[in-house]
Amino acid sequence: VEVREIGEFGLIERLRRALTGGHPRLLVGVGDDAAVWRAEGRFLLFTIDSLVSGVHFLPGRHPWEDVGWKALAVNISDIMAMGGVPEVAVVALALPPDMPLDHVDSLYQGLEECARTYDVALAGGDIVQAPQVSIGVALVGRALEGPEGPLLLRRDGARPGHVVAVSGPLGESAAGLRRLLAGAPADDPLVRVHLRPHPPLALGQEAARKGIPCAIDISDGLLQDLGHVARMSGVGIELWAHRIPIPQEVWSAFPREALTLACAGGEDYQLALVGREDIVLSLTPPPTVIGRVIEGEGVRVLDERGHDVTPQERGWNHLRQR
Amino acid sequence: VEVREIGEFGLIERLRRALTGGHPRLLVGVGDDAAVWRAEGRFLLFTIDSLVSGVHFLPGRHPWEDVGWKALAVNISDIMAMGGVPEVAVVALALPPDMPLDHVDSLYQGLEECARTYDVALAGGDIVQAPQVSIGVALVGRALEGPEGPLLLRRDGARPGHVVAVSGPLGESAAGLRRLLAGAPADDPLVRVHLRPHPPLALGQEAARKGIPCAIDISDGLLQDLGHVARMSGVGIELWAHRIPIPQEVWSAFPREALTLACAGGEDYQLALVGREDIVLSLTPPPTVIGRVIEGEGVRVLDERGHDVTPQERGWNHLRQR
Numbered sequence: 001v002e003v004r005e006i007g008e009f010g011l012i013e014r015l016r017r018a019l020t021g022g023h024p025r026l027l028v029g030v031g032d033d034a035a036v037w038r039a040e041g042r043f044l045l046f047t048i049d050s051l052v053s054g055v056h057f058l059p060g061r062h063p064w065e066d067v068g069w070k071a072l073a074v075n076i077s078d079i080m081a082m083g084g085v086p087e088v089a090v091v092a093l094a095l096p097p098d099m100p101l102d103h104v105d106s107l108y109q110g111l112e113e114c115a116r117t118y119d120v121a122l123a124g125g126d127i128v129q130a131p132q133v134s135i136g137v138a139l140v141g142r143a144l145e146g147p148e149g150p151l152l153l154r155r156d157g158a159r160p161g162h163v164v165a166v167s168g169p170l171g172e173s174a175a176g177l178r179r180l181l182a183g184a185p186a187d188d189p190l191v192r193v194h195l196r197p198h199p200p201l202a203l204g205q206e207a208a209r210k211g212i213p214c215a216i217d218i219s220d221g222l223l224q225d226l227g228h229v230a231r232m233s234g235v236g237i238e239l240w241a242h243r244i245p246i247p248q249e250v251w252s253a254f255p256r257e258a259l260t261l262a263c264a265g266g267e268d269y270q271l272a273l274v275g276r277e278d279i280v281l282s283l284t285p286p287p288t289v290i291g292r293v294i295e296g297e298g299v300r301v302l303d304e305r306g307h308d309v310t311p312q313e314r315g316w317n318h319l320r321q322r
Numbered sequence: 323v324e325v326r327e328i329g330e331f332g333l334i335e336r337l338r339r340a341l342t343g344g345h346p347r348l349l350v351g352v353g354d355d356a357a358v359w360r361a362e363g364r365f366l367l368f369t370i371d372s373l374v375s376g377v378h379f380l381p382g383r384h385p386w387e388d389v390g391w392k393a394l395a396v397n398i399s400d401i402m403a404m405g406g407v408p409e410v411a412v413v414a415l416a417l418p419p420d421m422p423l424d425h426v427d428s429l430y431q432g433l434e435e436c437a438r439t440y441d442v443a444l445a446g447g448d449i450v451q452a453p454q455v456s457i458g459v460a461l462v463g464r465a466l467e468g469p470e471g472p473l474l475l476r477r478d479g480a481r482p483g484h485v486v487a488v489s490g491p492l493g494e495s496a497a498g499l500r501r502l503l504a505g506a507p508a509d510d511p512l513v514r515v516h517l518r519p520h521p522p523l524a525l526g527q528e529a530a531r532k533g534i535p536c537a538i539d540i541s542d543g544l545l546q547d548l549g550h551v552a553r554m555s556g557v558g559i560e561l562w563a564h565r566i567p568i569p570q571e572v573w574s575a576f577p578r579e580a581l582t583l584a585c586a587g588g589e590d591y592q593l594a595l596v597g598r599e600d601i602v603l604s605l606t607p608p609p610t611v612i613g614r615v616i617e618g619e620g621v622r623v624l625d626e627r628g629h630d631v632t633p634q635e636r637g638w639n640h641l642r643q644r
Binding site: 016018050056104125130 | 323324325326327328330333334336337338340341344345347348351352353354357359361362364366368369370371372374376377378409410412413414415416417418419420421422423424426427430431434437443444445446447448449450451452453454456458460462464
């Protein structure tokens with residue numbers, strides 16, 4: 001049996017089972033956007049994500065500065081999805097010996113810009129030799145705290161009656177990637193969204209403070225990411241195609257695939273929130289309600305007449321046979 | 323200019339300069355064994371290290387369980403070298419799709435055994451596709467604290483008059499690697515030391531509690547690692563060849579290269595301590611004094627008659643042209 005037969009999520013589930021019972025220090029272990037542990041009265045968040053050349057970006061297409069930005073931004077997105085405050089990051093770089101030094105400098109610059117923008121302290125790391133470039137970033141943050149403990153946006157907090165909302169437009173990043181691969185320049189507006197994701201960090205914190213119970217960041221694709229929420233919460237999710245915020249630029253560039261790009265394209269790094277409608281709509285800026293939580297299981301997309309229009313593609317699952 | 327021309331340490335220095343001025347949250351940033359930051363009255367340690375297939379281990383030679391163990395152990399070694407207590411780790415796995423699933427299970431098992439042995443909570447991670455296997459582990463720990471602040475073993479704490487001591491035998495791991503590559507089985511005693519390093523974590527904590535100011539773990543090679551201490555402390559180090567603890571098995575296996583293996587072989591994951599002789603010798607078990615700190619710069623090895631016998635090889639510097 002090879003790993004492609006069970007894919008990324010199968011492997012994560014297998015790791016969860018290998019770590020029998022977790023550890024008393026852990027409040028949240030394998031399976032949410034970030035781990036949570038108790039550190040003498042404080043609750044800390046921990047996440048790690050890697051970008052691999054040829055898998056997450058293509059040298060010669062993706063500018064190194066943007067790769068550096070994104071390597072940190074995707075981790076900030078995970079802390080956002082728990083409602084936390086990112087604090088300190090370390091970087092593991094794997095580089096081939098013939099990589100031009102000015103590429104590394106550009107990579108550093110992008111990392112530093114993102115760290116400055118989100119007030120994250122970059123604290124060092126590790127550099128090793130490898131046949132191709134990869135950038136791993138680990139990020140620690142803290143949970144906001146209320147009178148009764150940490151305020152966390154968890155994947156398992158969705159309940160029937162909740163609405164599902166998203167913080168911003170979907171499909172731009174996937175559309176931008178297609179344009180980039182087709183030769184569009186790095187300053188094309190859709191390409192910019194793909195290269196420089198800006199997770200709306202403050203929104204996650206406001207949601208946690210206001211008691212929203214559930215969120216996930218949209219990294220692999222809306223359907224796949226909400227699929228984790230549905231499975232871990234033991235509920236079903238119904239999305240309304242006409243409410244999904246797909247920008248005009250995405251419709252113009254890919255008229256027949258816009259819904260699929262928005263539902264399965266991934267890398268939007270927007271926040272999907274699940275909770276009481278009045279609280280969700282009180283956030284600033286108010287997210288767009290795109291569906292609701294129901295009894296049942298799975299995630300479906302319906303059109304205005306109630307017909308199932310769920311795209312076949314669901315999103316990115318590393319290693320999974322396609 | 324390519325990265326091989328400045329190597330791993332040149333790249334780290336360049337990163338340090340790119341992060342102009344550090345961040346107010348950081349007590350120790352780029353350049354020590356682990357970063358240190360202030361988290362509301364508590365001092366946390368943060369480190370990251372990766373093992374890359376073909377660079378740090380060879381599939382078919384290095385059993386996957388041992389690779390898993392080592393991926394976490396090398397990070398525990400960094401926390402040890404700051405005198406800290408490791409707490410929580412996350413893992414970034416990069417795998418090719420055709421990797422057999424039982425190899426991944428073995429890898430997980432080794433990680434889990436090491437986590438259990440050192441009471442580290444494994445909190446999850448990230449799995450991505452890549453052409454070859456790499457395992458990145460990020461580890462957070464806490465610093466022990468005294469009445470005046472965190473008790474840290476730092477690289478810049480060496481002063482003339484201090485002794486230099488090591489926690490255990492040197493050269494076994496490098497000798498074990500050579501034997502492994504020559505076809506020795508995984509249960510050969512020297513090969514075991516190479517495959518399953520056991521950083522003496524409690525010793526680092528005792529040293530920190532007793533006020534030892536300076537330490538580093540021996541990962542790249544004794545000369546190279548103490549070279550960082552000498553440079554960052556602005557001192558010279560004189561080592562005495564006949565005092566370096568090189569086991570009989572290493573002399574028997576590699577009679578002409580034993581001193582070089584002990585001085586430059588690396589991956590011993592022993593602790594090198596620098597401080598007052600009486601305090602160093604009061605530790606349990608007492609480390610072996612192998613030299614002293616002097617005015618000047620650099621690291622030299624002398625024989626019993628005071629002749630310079632410093633091996634030409636100094637240790638491992640990733641990416642550096644050889």
